[in-house]
Amino acid sequence: MTKDFFSITELSDELGVSARALRFYEDKGLVTPQRAGTTRVYTRRDRARLILILRGKRLGFTLREVKEWLDLYDTDPDQIEQMSRLHNILHRKIVALELQRDDLEETLREMRAMDAQVMEHLRGKGANGSRPDAACAAPRTNGTRTKGVN
Amino acid sequence: MTKDFFSITELSDELGVSARALRFYEDKGLVTPQRAGTTRVYTRRDRARLILILRGKRLGFTLREVKEWLDLYDTDPDQIEQMSRLHNILHRKIVALELQRDDLEETLREMRAMDAQVMEHLRGKGANGSRPDAACAAPRTNGTRTKGVN
DNA sequence: AACTTGCTTGACGTATACGTCAAGTAAAAA
DNA sequence: TTTTTACTTGACGTATACGTCAAGCAAGTT
Numbered sequence: 215m216t217k218d219f220f221s222i223t224e225l226s227d228e229l230g231v232s233a234r235a236l237r238f239y240e241d242k243g244l245v246t247p248q249r250a251g252t253t254r255v256y257t258r259r260d261r262a263r264l265i266l267i268l269r270g271k272r273l274g275f276t277l278r279e280v281k282e283w284l285d286l287y288d289t290d291p292d293q294i295e296q297m298s299r300l301h302n303i304l305h306r307k308i309v310a311l312e313l314q315r316d317d318l319e320e321t322l323r324e325m326r327a328m329d330a331q332v333m334e335h336l337r338g339k340g341a342n343g344s345r346p347d348a349a350c351a352a353p354r355t356n357g358t359r360t361k362g363v364n
Numbered sequence: 365m366t367k368d369f370f371s372i373t374e375l376s377d378e379l380g381v382s383a384r385a386l387r388f389y390e391d392k393g394l395v396t397p398q399r400a401g402t403t404r405v406y407t408r409r410d411r412a413r414l415i416l417i418l419r420g421k422r423l424g425f426t427l428r429e430v431k432e433w434l435d436l437y438d439t440d441p442d443q444i445e446q447m448s449r450l451h452n453i454l455h456r457k458i459v460a461l462e463l464q465r466d467d468l469e470e471t472l473r474e475m476r477a478m479d480a481q482v483m484e485h486l487r488g489k490g491a492n493g494s495r496p497d498a499a500c501a502a503p504r505t506n507g508t509r510t511k512g513v514n
Numbered sequence: 515a516a517c518t519t520g521c522t523t524g525a526c527g528t529a530t531a532c533g534t535c536a537a538g539t540a541a542a543a544a
Numbered sequence: 545t546t547t548t549t550a551c552t553t554g555a556c557g558t559a560t561a562c563g564t565c566a567a568g569c570a571a572g573t574t
Binding site: 221222223233237251252253254 | 550551552553
């Protein structure tokens with residue numbers, strides 16, 4: 215039995231963001247939960263949108279940009295005129311995302327190469343060479359991180 | 365004959381950012397060009413760092429984060445103690461980047477699937493089906509875009 | 515000498531994305 | 545009924561990443 219509706223705290227807990235953030239997203243028109251009286255009631259569809267929003271944020275997009283392509287999902291499939299434009303937009307977004315992916319993989323290559331150099335130095339001069347997670351404190355002071363690698 | 369030195373405007377023109385941005389990066393300690401009197405003189409190394417900075421930004425990292433891993437490049441290779449920590453840090457960054465890449469490719473898959481659906485609708489109902497770049501105005505009002513797909 | 519060009523350093527303004535109170539309401543628990 | 549719990553809407557504060565003047569200097573041009 216999967217739930218149909220969610221409170222703001224249920225979702226903020228599950229998604230790892232503050233309730234304030236969810237209200238902010240609503241303010242900006244990225245989600246529009248219904249109300250039971252004054253209290254927000256999120257559907258599974260709202261939840262799905264929020265997951266997309268957070269992924270967009272992790273990829274470095276602004277909320278405005280995320281909203282733009284969330285709106286694409288809601289385009290009426292019977293408006294042929296709009297669908298042609300939608301295809302253009304999608305095509306351009308895809309190209310841009312592919313460029314970003316290439317950026318990312320180039321960076322990954324460089325990091326790995328650098329790591330290899332480091333390992334070589336360690337092997338040459340002595341001391342421990344493997345177990346990258348050992349003896350690593352990992353402070354985690356900031357509880358509300360979205361992005362960032364330390 | 366490749367140039368050895370660059371003025372701030374040469375670099376800002378080449379890299380597509382404002383001179384103000386380059387001064388800002390210096391303020392934040394991401395680059396430290398030398399001076400001829402008061403005037404900034406950028407070396408090829410400074411230029412290389414700036415390229416890394418801009419790539420980091422495109423990937424959605426903050427300047428602080430970019431600075432952190434730029435500083436890694438400057439770690440003294442003879443400090444074995446530091447090198448072991450460096451290996452840890454690199455390892456974690458690599459893992460995080462791989463996660464981000466997975467996010468990105470998931471998004472790409474969804475966009476392509478959506479585009480396929482759109483194409484199907486277009487084929488079913490009539491009108492033109494290919495040539496995604498045709499009849500597309502592409503305003504380009506904002507000259508200083510870094511990120512964003514329209 | 516006067517002027518333009520290119521650069522400099524502040525100082526202030528702005529958009530984004532929330533965090534952090536403050537004050538109030540509505541429903542459930544004691 | 546009183547209290548607690550969960551939620552609500554402002555209002556204000558904050559960090560990031562610059563843009564935008566303003567005012568000034570230094571060197572080359574007319």
